Amino acid sequence: MNNKTTQQFRKKIGRENHDMYGFAVCWCLALLLIPIGELNTEGLIGEDFGIFHIVMAGLLMIIASNSYVSKYMNIYLGNEVEKKGIGLIGKEELTAILRYHGFDVTGYYKELMMRFIPMQLFGLTALTAGGCAGIIGKHVMVLFLAAVVIIPEIVFLIRYLKTAYELQHEKALYYNFIEGLWNGIYSLIRLFTVGIVMIMLDIVLMALAPSTVLMKGISDTEVVCFYIGGGWLIMVLIISVLLMGVYLTDIDRDMMAFSFVKMRKLILAGSIAVFILTVAAYSFISINANICVRENSFTIKEGGSIREYAVEDIAAYRVYGKDVLKMEITFKDGTKTQLFRDGAESTTAWSDKYYSDFNYAAELTGKLSALGVQGSIDDKDKLQAYVNGLDQPCRDGYDQILRNLGAAADQ
Amino acid sequence: MIEAKNLKFKYGSFGADKFEIKDVSIKPEQGYISCLLGRNGSGKTTLLKLLYGVLKSRGGSVFWNGEKLSLRNIPAYRQEAAFVGAGGWCADELSIKRNTEILSTLYTGFDNAYYEELIDMAGLAGDMDKICMSLSKGQRMKAEIVFALARRPKFLLMDEPLANLDPVFKTDILELIQKSVGENETGVLLSTHLCDEISDIVDKIYVIEDGRISRSGSRFELLGAAGERDLKELF
Numbered sequence: 092m093n094n095k096t097t098q099q100f101r102k103k104i105g106r107e108n109h110d111m112y113g114f115a116v117c118w119c120l121a122l123l124l125i126p127i128g129e130l131n132t133e134g135l136i137g138e139d140f141g142i143f144h145i146v147m148a149g150l151l152m153i154i155a156s157n158s159y160v161s162k163y164m165n166i167y168l169g170n171e172v173e174k175k176g177i178g179l180i181g182k183e184e185l186t187a188i189l190r191y192h193g194f195d196v197t198g199y200y201k202e203l204m205m206r207f208i209p210m211q212l213f214g215l216t217a218l219t220a221g222g223c224a225g226i227i228g229k230h231v232m233v234l235f236l237a238a239v240v241i242i243p244e245i246v247f248l249i250r251y252l253k254t255a256y257e258l259q260h261e262k263a264l265y266y267n268f269i270e271g272l273w274n275g276i277y278s279l280i281r282l283f284t285v286g287i288v289m290i291m292l293d294i295v296l297m298a299l300a301p302s303t304v305l306m307k308g309i310s311d312t313e314v315v316c317f318y319i320g321g322g323w324l325i326m327v328l329i330i331s332v333l334l335m336g337v338y339l340t341d342i343d344r345d346m347m348a349f350s351f352v353k354m355r356k357l358i359l360a361g362s363i364a365v366f367i368l369t370v371a372a373y374s375f376i377s378i379n380a381n382i383c384v385r386e387n388s389f390t391i392k393e394g395g396s397i398r399e400y401a402v403e404d405i406a407a408y409r410v411y412g413k414d415v416l417k418m419e420i421t422f423k424d425g426t427k428t429q430l431f432r433d434g435a436e437s438t439t440a441w442s443d444k445y446y447s448d449f450n451y452a453a454e455l456t457g458k459l460s461a462l463g464v465q466g467s468i469d470d471k472d473k474l475q476a477y478v479n480g481l482d483q484p485c486r487d488g489y490d491q492i493l494r495n496l497g498a499a500a501d502q
Numbered sequence: 503m504i505e506a507k508n509l510k511f512k513y514g515s516f517g518a519d520k521f522e523i524k525d526v527s528i529k530p531e532q533g534y535i536s537c538l539l540g541r542n543g544s545g546k547t548t549l550l551k552l553l554y555g556v557l558k559s560r561g562g563s564v565f566w567n568g569e570k571l572s573l574r575n576i577p578a579y580r581q582e583a584a585f586v587g588a589g590g591w592c593a594d595e596l597s598i599k600r601n602t603e604i605l606s607t608l609y610t611g612f613d614n615a616y617y618e619e620l621i622d623m624a625g626l627a628g629d630m631d632k633i634c635m636s637l638s639k640g641q642r643m644k645a646e647i648v649f650a651l652a653r654r655p656k657f658l659l660m661d662e663p664l665a666n667l668d669p670v671f672k673t674d675i676l677e678l679i680q681k682s683v684g685e686n687e688t689g690v691l692l693s694t695h696l697c698d699e700i701s702d703i704v705d706k707i708y709v710i711e712d713g714r715i716s717r718s719g720s721r722f723e724l725l726g727a728a729g730e731r732d733l734k735e736l737f
């Protein structure tokens with residue numbers, strides 16, 4: 092059995108069991124349960140689920156992965172025989188009939204793993220979108236990004252070992268375990284190649300477009316940083332590109348089994364259009380709506396106007412945020428602006444001087460404290476919880492901000 | 503080329519003297535019909551399963567084109583070798599037609615046109631949509647043989663292909679085998695204890711007794727130049 096016959100056999104079984112898309116439903120339910128559960132922990136919908144949603148989502152992913160393998164390791168009898176039991180369709184395991192055939196179990200499972208990549212890409216897309224939108228907490232997002240990658244690999248390995256044990260004349264557990272691991276590694280390499288390369292390409296494109304314009308005429312030795320809005324567009328871009336990845340890898344149409352997504356060309360065209368529009372929109376927003384920060388001055392560009400301020404022009408400031416540091420400053424003329432935005436472009440000199448936004452904010456609040464400018468802090472507990480997971484320089488910066496706020500309050 | 507050298511096998515782990523196959527060397531040739539002749543329980547089925555890689559030997563090895571048979575090369579080996587008589591070659595609750603559509607995708611050499619020809623020859627054309635479990639033993643055996651032959655294998659291992667069949671079916675099956683050997687140079691090794699049915703078609707005979715090859719040679723060598731002794735006398 093070579094690659095071609097393996098693919099042919101898999102396609103044949105897939106077509107025979109074309110209506111067995113329960114695994115896709117389970118997978119999508121798991122991805123849906125995560126944001127619902129996360130919103131619940133915020134108290135937004137009904138009672139707090141605790142970690143129930145996390146456990147259930149994990150279980151659903153295991154069920155989905157196992158169900159996917161079962162689709163390709165069973166012959167579902169459909170209309171050929173009377174349905175057995177209530178709502179159940181009779182099935183026969185392929186292992187019962189493949190023992191005397193030229194069936195390459197290792198190659199077959201490798202093929203199955205490759206074809207599950209669209210599901211994993213879709214999971215990565217949904218989780219990334221949820222995380223960027225703030226619906227899913229960063230820790231839960233990271234947990235399930237790992238789960239989307241690892242859970243199917245483990246389930247496939249176990250099913251592979253079971254099938255190999257049943258089919259092979261030699262019960263070579265160690266040999267099969269190594270072969271199964273290689274299959275998993277190969278599948279992960281493919282997944283990361285498709286997913287990560289696409290995402291990195293997004294980010295490079297998104298950064299390249301505005302930075303070439305914004306940094307024109309500015310030396311890298313100047314301490315300058317541009318804070319840019321429209322970062323949520325990165326989420327849109329990632330979604331569109333990963334959906335393109337799902338389309339390109341979903342050769343068996345497992346993800347596109349539902350009738351309303353059968354318009355493949357339309358989906359691809361839509362993804363490409365969204366990709367182009369998003370890059371263009373982000374470039375436009377970055378260039379036309381940003382705040383240029385230097386050590387002692389601010390240049391705000393928005394709505395077609397450009398206004399320049401000095402540190403001494405700041406009347407008040409507010410520090411807040413949950414999973415990211417935010418700072419709102421109010422100038423003496425009443426203008427309010429958000430300092431730390433979704434995106435940033437800075438010179439090398441800025442990066443060398445300030446390890447993070449916390450460190451710049453520490454310096455700024457120090458100057459404002461010396462000027463007697465009143466500041467306030469909201470979401471102190473949430474910020475503290477966020478900062479506790481960061482590097483030491485960031486924690487030092489945050490501590491300095493708190494001291495500066497305290498010093499300003501004392502004046 | 504398939505060759506077995508010094509094969510040993512026993513079921514289970516205990517009992518040193520309980521080897522079912524004891525130091526067997528055998529080399530069926532392509533283009534000829536070889537017969538594994540022996541009583542019930544002599545080790546015919548076990549030897550065929552060892553040759554096909556369904557069982558792992560406890561000693562000795564099976565070689566395919568000079569390469570030792572292992573987990574790595576068995577799928578490729580089975581593209582060229584077929585086994586008939588296992589009984590579990592297809593899904594019982596599917597029709598012959600659906601089984602063939604699915605299982606034929608496993609083989610690069612499966613010849614659909616030849617398969618149609620063989621189906622007609624075997625008289626199965628009207629049974630293609632019948633569920634396999636509803637077919638008689640003879641029909642199932644014919645379907646299995648036809649599927650195996652349509653793969654155009656270089657070697658065909660057959661375990662008691664004529665057992666419990668009526669004379670008409672036996673004649674059909676023997677014709678199918680001879681056709682394949684003649685047209686495709688297929689090497690056939692079939693096992694049987696029914697000496698009379700195969701005496702006219704076999705080229706080489708291996709007599710297996712108590713897990714050992716007690717005698718082997720061409721039909722004429724074993725039966726003598728006179729040809730009047732029949733195979734029963736070989737036991």
